[in-house]
Amino acid sequence: MKVFVTGASGFVGSAVVKELIANGHQVTGLARSEESAKFVSEAGAEVLRGDLESLDILQKGAREADGVIHTAFIHDFSDYQTNALKDQKAIEAMGEVLKGTDKPIVVTGGTLGLPLINGKITEESKAPAESIRFSEKAFVSLTEAGVNASIVRLSPSVYGNSELGFKGGFGLMLAELAKANGAAAYIGDGSNVWPAVHRLDAAKLFRLALEKGEKGARYNAVNNDKQLSMKEFAEYIGEKLNIPVESFSKEEAQQYFTWMTYFVQENCPAISTQTQETLGWNPSEKSFIEELDQYFF
Structure with a gap:
């Protein structure tokens, strides 16, 4: 599968790129700088120059790929809402060109702040409508539009x-x-x-969600230990x-x-029992x- 990965030079995204290539996929990675482009190229991926605000570039990457994994985010949490809105627009832009196809797109969310179900945050926990969790809102809107979208929700500590x-x-x-x-x-x-999750375990989960994930599914990247x-x-x-x-x-x-x-x-x-059972994901790091x-x- 030819996979377009945003955030390909990032802490999680770079692990995703290596995981995909090691499992026989071709990867095109988004890179916003010369340094990032060099990093992505040396990892064995093709490079597409652009950033989260280059919506036309994001659409090009999604259009030319067989699937998309979106891990990019502007990690300035002091201005979280602004950056979360940019993330939402990026997801929606890529989703727009995936409508009418069965190409999978896996977006990134978080477990922190989700509602508890019987004392736990499970895969059934959904962000409330008034939440500023914009990536999850974008995921929902894509799913409702018929796009083959799923979401991997990371632990607060990805290490x-x-x-x-x-x-x-x-x-x-x-x-x-x-x-x-x-x-x-x-x-x-x-x-x-x-909870926490190792970056390499998270990368495996992103790959499994791309390969085996179901439309509309929520997966929790959480080590249950x-x-x-x-x-x-x-x-x-x-x-x-x-x-x-x-x-x-x-x-x-x-x-x-x-x-x-x-x-x-x-x-x-948060727990990931359902994620592990449905995708065969076993955190081992x-x-x-x-x-x-x-x-x-």
Whole structure:
């Protein structure tokens, strides 16, 4: 299959490109700079120059491919809504040229902030209509228009080492914040939990969703192994860095967490049981804590 991948030089997207090529697919990767283009080319993919706002280029990539995996996002969370809107427009533009075909498009979402079902965020958890989760809105609109769309919803902490260095999503940001402030913190009683997923496991899931996914399906990129509460995670960081651990009220937290405050107080007890059963996806890489121990502390 010839696959168009956006975000092809990114932390997750670059793993997706390698996973696809290793499994016999041809890849065209979107690249917004010369540096990104070189990175994508060296990975064995063709290069299409453009960015998330180059809607005509995105449509060209989608039109000429047999399937699309969309992992690109402008990772400036201090202006999340603006960037989420750009993401929505990009998804809708690619979806427009896929109408009337059976070509699959797999878009990227997140598990954080989704409603709980019997105490868990499952594949049946859907973003409410008033939500600013624009990629999920775009996915829904494409599905309703008959496009063969599915969505992979990432854990708050997507981690792993790569050519781009060690990264760990929001979890690593909290560890870095604690190191910079000389204290590890959580909000309230810290009972809220976050799941994690390794970038290589996530890449496998994107490939499986492309190859075997069902139209309209939601897949959770979540490792079902023990998920630490925010308090447990703060205590772990405090022990590793030999720094105090503090609990903040929501009002006090703003000064410490700044733009991350909203995200840090969210509870995300997500599971991927249905995803694993339907696609045969089995996360097998090292845990977030194991990787954090190896590359950060």
